[in-house]
Amino acid sequence: MKDLTRKKIDSATIITGAIVIAVLLASFIAEQFMPATSMLFTVLKKSATYALVAVSMNLLNGFTGIFSLGQAGFMLLGAYTYGIFTIPVAERMNVYQYYNGGLVQFVVPWYVAMLLAGLVAAFFAFLIGLPVLRLKSDYLAIASLGFAEIIRALFQWDKLGPITNGSNMLRLFPSFNDFNIRNASGEVVVYLDTLVPLLITTLCVGIIVLLINSTFGRALKAIRDDEIAAEAMGIRLASHKRLAFCVSSFFAGVGGAMLAMYQATVQANGFTTIMTYEILLIVVIGGIGSVTGSCLSAFLFVAASEWWLRFLDQKQMLGNFEVPLLRNGFRRVVFSIIIMVVVLFFRRGIMGTKELPDLIRGFKNRRRKEAASK
Amino acid sequence: MSENVLHIDHLTMRFGGVVAVNDLSMDINRGEIVALIGPNGAGKTTAFNMVTGVYQPTEGKISLEGRDITGMRPDEITKLGVARTFQNIRLFSSMTVFDNVLTAHHLRRTSNFLTATFRLNLAEEKKMRQESEALLKEVGLWELKDEMATSLPYGKQRLLEIARALATQPRLLLLDEPAAGMNPQETEELGAFIKEIKDKFHLTVFLIEHHMNLVMDISDRIYVIDFGKQISEGTPAEVQDDPAVIAAYLGVDEEEESNGEVGA
Numbered sequence: 001m002k003d004l005t006r007k008k009i010d011s012a013t014i015i016t017g018a019i020v021i022a023v024l025l026a027s028f029i030a031e032q033f034m035p036a037t038s039m040l041f042t043v044l045k046k047s048a049t050y051a052l053v054a055v056s057m058n059l060l061n062g063f064t065g066i067f068s069l070g071q072a073g074f075m076l077l078g079a080y081t082y083g084i085f086t087i088p089v090a091e092r093m094n095v096y097q098y099y100n101g102g103l104v105q106f107v108v109p110w111y112v113a114m115l116l117a118g119l120v121a122a123f124f125a126f127l128i129g130l131p132v133l134r135l136k137s138d139y140l141a142i143a144s145l146g147f148a149e150i151i152r153a154l155f156q157w158d159k160l161g162p163i164t165n166g167s168n169m170l171r172l173f174p175s176f177n178d179f180n181i182r183n184a185s186g187e188v189v190v191y192l193d194t195l196v197p198l199l200i201t202t203l204c205v206g207i208i209v210l211l212i213n214s215t216f217g218r219a220l221k222a223i224r225d226d227e228i229a230a231e232a233m234g235i236r237l238a239s240h241k242r243l244a245f246c247v248s249s250f251f252a253g254v255g256g257a258m259l260a261m262y263q264a265t266v267q268a269n270g271f272t273t274i275m276t277y278e279i280l281l282i283v284v285i286g287g288i289g290s291v292t293g294s295c296l297s298a299f300l301f302v303a304a305s306e307w308w309l310r311f312l313d314q315k316q317m318l319g320n321f322e323v324p325l326l327r328n329g330f331r332r333v334v335f336s337i338i339i340m341v342v343v344l345f346f347r348r349g350i351m352g353t354k355e356l357p358d359l360i361r362g363f364k365n366r367r368r369k370e371a372a373s374k
Numbered sequence: 375m376s377e378n379v380l381h382i383d384h385l386t387m388r389f390g391g392v393v394a395v396n397d398l399s400m401d402i403n404r405g406e407i408v409a410l411i412g413p414n415g416a417g418k419t420t421a422f423n424m425v426t427g428v429y430q431p432t433e434g435k436i437s438l439e440g441r442d443i444t445g446m447r448p449d450e451i452t453k454l455g456v457a458r459t460f461q462n463i464r465l466f467s468s469m470t471v472f473d474n475v476l477t478a479h480h481l482r483r484t485s486n487f488l489t490a491t492f493r494l495n496l497a498e499e500k501k502m503r504q505e506s507e508a509l510l511k512e513v514g515l516w517e518l519k520d521e522m523a524t525s526l527p528y529g530k531q532r533l534l535e536i537a538r539a540l541a542t543q544p545r546l547l548l549l550d551e552p553a554a555g556m557n558p559q560e561t562e563e564l565g566a567f568i569k570e571i572k573d574k575f576h577l578t579v580f581l582i583e584h585h586m587n588l589v590m591d592i593s594d595r596i597y598v599i600d601f602g603k604q605i606s607e608g609t610p611a612e613v614q615d616d617p618a619v620i621a622a623y624l625g626v627d628e629e630e631e632s633n634g635e636v637g638a
Contacts, residue, residue: 207491214490215499218477222466229464232426234452234481234542243487289468353468 012357012364019356024198031191039307041194043299045176046306048197049258051298054282055205055291056251061280062289062353063212064244065224066133067141070125071279073148074249076271077124078117078256080155083170083266084163085113091172096165103162110174114200114257121253122246124151129245133238145273155268167268175264197258201295204251209291211247220244285342287349292356297349305335377404378440379546379578380425385434387420387602394420396602398434402546407572407579409593411586413622417602418582419461422550425580426458427451438546453481457544459535461551461582465523471534472519475506478541506541512574513537513567529560533567540575547571549581553588561585565592590614598622 027044034040053071060066085108087095096102108116132143154160156167164170179192211217219240222230231237260266282301286293312331316323342350382400386393395417402408410418423429425436427448436444443451466474479502485495493499510516513533518526523534532552539547552568553561565588572579583589589596590610598606598613600622606613613619 210493211487211491214487214493215476215480215483215485215495215502216487216490218469218473219480221468222477222480225466225468226464228428228448229460229466230477231448232428232452232458232460232464233478233538234449235477236447236449247487 010357010361012360015360016356020202024195024202027198028192028195031194036188036191036193039310043303043307044194045197045262047299047302048201049255049262050279050282050302051295052201052204052258053252053255053279054286054294054298055208056248056255057279058283058286058288058291058294059208059212059220059251060244060248061283062287063217063224064220064241066241066244067137068132068144068245068248069141069273069276069280070128070144070148070249071252072271072273072275073144073151074121074125074252075256075259075275076148076151076155076268077121078253079260079266079271080164080170080256080268081117081120081253082110082113082257082260083173085116086110086173087170088172095168095170095172096162098168099161099165102165110178110261114254117257118250118253121256122250125246125249126242129242133241133245145276148271148273148276152268152271164268169265169267170260171265173260173264175261177264197262200254200258204254205291205295208247208251212291216240216243281339285339285346285349287346287351287353289353290349290351290355292354292359293349293351296351304338305331309335378402379404379406379438380580381437381440382421382425383435383437385421385424385436386432387417387424387429388432393602395424395431395599398599398602398604400597400604402578402580404578405572405576406594407568407581407592409589409596410580410582410599411584411589411596412599412605416599418599419550420602421599422458422548422582425451426456426548449481452542452544455543455545456548457539457542457546458548459532459539459550459552461554463528463531463535465531465535465538467522467524469523470519471515471521471523471526472506472510474523474534474538475509475541476502478538479505481542509537509541513540513571528555532556532564536567536571540571544577546578546580549579549583551582551584553583553585556585558587561588564588568592 031041053075057068057071060068084104088107089105092101092105128144128147132140132147135143155164157164158166160166176193176197179196180188181190181192183189212220219230219235222233222235223237223240227237256271263270278301282297283294285301286295286297309331312326312334313328314326316326378401380400380402382398385395385398387395398417398421400408410421412418420429424431427443427446427450430445434444435442438451438454438456441454443454446454466477469477483490483495483498485498489495507516510519513536515530515534515537518530523531526534532554536547536549536552549568553564556564568579568581569592571577581589581593593610595608596606596610596613597604598616598619605618605622606616608616
């Protein structure tokens with residue numbers, strides 16, 4: 001009989017770990033030998049960022065059943081926190097040119113800034129969670145959406161300029177490219193600009209998975225399944241919802257910091273509702289309640305929208321035949337159709353609520369059954 | 375000997391103009407099985423919901439083991455030792471049988487979310503799992519531990535709900551129509567089961583039930599309410615012979631009633 005007194009680390013879990021490590025290794029090796037300008041790396045960096053935010057959104061929407069649309073707002077908080085605390089002091093005069101160099105005149109290491117980014121986002125989540133989490137479903141979504149819009153407007157406010165640089169962009173802070181190791185003459189010796197974001201996402205997603213599988217994760221799922229029953233089992237709704245909201249926002253903040261590093265510039269105007277919808281789309285396509293699904297669909301989403309469908313934006317010749325319809329913007333049409341088709345055929349997303357270890361276990365069981373029938 | 379567990383003092387619940395429970399007073403002592411019966415819509419579940427904190431009573435007071443629990447949240451009341459099942463089964467539908475019971479151990483955690491996330495609570499987690507295993511073996515659901523809770527047959531789902539309630543380690547167990555939808559044989563087994571767990575887990579049981587055989591068989595005392603008002607109270611034998619109870623359940627013959635009035 002299976003021993004359930006300890007949650008077993010079975011072979012499926014180990015295989016999953018091996019797959020993750022293999023992906024990291026492969027991207028590291030590819031990075032060293034493929035041209036640095038390859039779209040693959042751009043896509044990997046951006047999808048690492050989006051995957052983290054999508055998983056954090058899934059923690060809230062998929063695992064706790066709280067429908068929040070404040071993701072872009074928390075990413076903005078994270079991105080700005082990161083930027084504000086990492087722009088080199090020497091460059092501040094250039095960046096905050098209208099604000100006399102700005103208020104903050106010190107820097108912290110990038111990883112500290114990233115942690116701060118998460119904490120600031122979590123702190124704001126705590127504050128707005130007090131009123132907002134009392135609301136249910138659609139109302140909560142609208143209120144959180146409103147929060148994100150207010151934050152976006154607030155950060156462009158002139159009076160906050162000495163901190164946020166007003167409506168001007170933050171720049172010159174360390175980006176992903178600064179992870180590359182260079183020799184004295186400035187040539188890159190070891191490329192790390194793709195591996196590091198992937199590692200950050202792996203670490204953060206790993207922590208979220210650990211949380212989901214802990215006793216607190218079970219309590220969150222209980223709340224999602226049936227609030228009344230969860231409360232009757234002694235689970236305090238308010239504190240657990242707040243926990244999920246703050247943790248989710250923490251990682252959205254870290255994701256925002258990653259986006260800042262990816263873009264190398266930050267401007268409040270970029271954190272629109274559309275960004276939240278993109279993340280929501282990733283979560284839905286991947287499967288609401290599946291971390292694996294969110295990661296997978298983040299990559300597919302970014303790759304399809306930025307890379308694989310690029311050819312649709314230009315004239316293409318098949319021999320002497322010019323393919324009709326192809327022109328600038330056509331990519332978006334095809335992309336939208338693909339999304340509709342995916343949603344039609346995968347009603348519950350690519351993965352449903354399954355995770356990678358579940359798939360491996362299912363595959364093994366099928367093999368075992370086949371072997372038994374022979 | 376007869377230590378008071380639950381004391382309900384002049385409880386009234388109004389929903390707008392509707393009086394669901396009207397001036398209800400009850401006492402339940404340790405080790406008793408007490409039933410609350412009454413026709414449909416009499417206010418039984420409303421009374422349960424007030425005891426478990428789902429509703430705040432309009433008037434009146436509820437004390438658990440001498441402590442005032444009126445107005446407390448459901449989770450606080452559960453932590454004080456009151457567990458319940460639901461009339462329309464409310465299992466955690468996305469979870470297995472095992473996880474349903476495991477989740478009900480969450481309230482006794484000493485870990486916080488950080489220690490739990492980073493697995494610094496292994497001893498606690500192991501204890502939760504061991505206790506869940508023991509409990510599922512106790513109620514005979516261990517073989518089904520990996521099944522999805524909602525894929526179980528109806529009777530087993532009711533059983534699982536009781537097991538999940540027991541996992542919170544209550545002293546007072548509230549069962550809301552535990553035999554609903556069961557056939558006579560299952561009902562009989564349920565009666566034996568309730569008595570068994572009552573002794574094994576040192577429980578006091580407070581139940582709502584429509585199966586009169588079950589109620590008469592296992593209850594020490596019965597309260598009867600109709601239109602939110604208590605109309606009778608006593609041992610099964612006493613209640614069965616009470617004209618007021620018979621009237622509430624069977625209705626009063628109009629002719630007889632008018633005759634009575636003439637006679638009076």
